[in-house]
Amino acid sequence: MEELTYIVKRILQMIPVLLIITFIIFFGMRLIPGDPALLLVGNRASDEVIAATRARLGLDEPLFTQYLLFLKQCLTFDFGESMTLRAPVTELFAQKAVITVSLTLMTIVFAILISFPLGYAAGVKHDSKIGSFIDSLSLTFVSVPEFLVGLVIMLIFALRLKWFPVGGWGDTLGERLHALILPAFTGALGTAALVLRNIRGNVIQVLDKDYVDFAYSKGLSPWKIRTRYIFKNVLISTVTLLAMRMTYMLAGSIVIESVFALPGIGQMMLNAILARDYSIVQATVYLFSIIVLLMNLLTDIAYSLLDPRVKLN
């Protein structure tokens, strides 16, 4: 019951934050120089056409009325039609979200597969050669930008070895999964490097704890000690970090999508900004903000589930 009150309270707290966010998004977009109606119909259009377009887009209404309309859209999640793409924004977002969300999920799976075993090994063997090798590898991938890693991976696996497509999105499920592997791997390397360093640090700390020594002297099997004592303690901060990275990836997919020409949300956002498509930019930033706020809440809940010492309040 206590948990439920906490969750309700947190969701209620999100409302004023979201309201301010809508305000910033709306008026921020209006600060961008350039008339969207003019961009849409071109410079040579007659004054009547421009006026008609402005009316169709609702740009002739007073600014405050436009803002209220945007607020209504935010509440109903119906963001009207895209100014440039002539399709409902919500539908477009859903279409593109499939790509970006699949990319993020695959990235997280890869990152976990890479970082958990390596991080654990680096922690247990932290004064050996293997430990310091894994360490320098992770330091490298933290310090190199994603687009560079992506280009190198693309050069090796797509252009030279031709194992994967250079970019784009397929038509069948098989093609699509195939197209996602390289971009997901690129994103996973940076994330894995961060997670790995975190796991390593935690493992070293936990290994020092008295209860681990005690578990050994009690004669517990090494496997049980690893899973019950070490892994469980390491998991808490790792989950937080992964959740943070996941929100970062959902939003930061712009770079990877651009390198591998994946038509996801990031690409849509970038194009929309360049074309002054208010409707798409507003909706995307708003929906992203909700996702981030919800992810933060989920992380806090996961935290208390994993660690009985953490109380939700």
Next chain:
Amino acid sequence: MRDILKKQPPIFWAAVIFLLLVLAMALAPGLFTSYDPIAQDMKSLLQKPSSAHWFGTDNLGRDIFARVVYGARLDLAIGFFAMLVPAVFGTVVGLTAGYYGKSIDAVIMRILDIFTAFPLMVLVIAIVAILGSGIRNLFIAIWLVGWREYAKLVRSEVLVAKSSEYISAARTLGYSNARIMFRHILPNVVNSAFIYAISDIMLCMLMGASLSFLGLGVPTPTPEWGAIISEGKSFLTTSWWIAAFPGLMLALTGISISLVGEGISKRLQKNG
């Protein structure tokens, strides 16, 4: 300061030397190359690395080595100055929030919430979109969002330091709030912000390069590593050198900053 440099491993010194070299390139690019980084030469397009053009030339006949050398100035400047302003501002905000607590803290934390709810990359790109691309706007964009981490970091440290005995002693002595904040608390909480600032230089540099790569940062033909890599992207299979050398510089500079940061942080944590 001398303690920090004592007994550092050779790799730390290798990183320091490399960074000094990059710094020298940034300060006096003319010492390294006689080519003009933006001069086009239609007689030598897409040439392989040679004794005349160490890193080859691009599709406009520009010398890649010169572009990489001159690019160092912008990349280092973006990294350093994009870090500096938010680091100072965020530290002061965190110090204020943590020290005064109560309603001041609550207001600052809500503002932080709002800034945290925006995904970083989206926010930076949106700001660049609003203000237009270009170096000045890139700085403004990173400044507007970069202070969050410092504020959070410093605030949490201040909350711990505030309850120490030396602070109550300073209060008993009747020192002003400003004096306690800046003379007594700040020196004790600044370490973690300082350590973060070093890696932040790298993060800002990578952010600037990424934005230029997307075409939202430095305008052409200004030499900047991310922008040069972006130009070389379409020549990856035929003229690899255009993207490879600035890529290598960017990677090595990033790794070197991380190595130096790690070396310093290990020492500071041991002392503290």
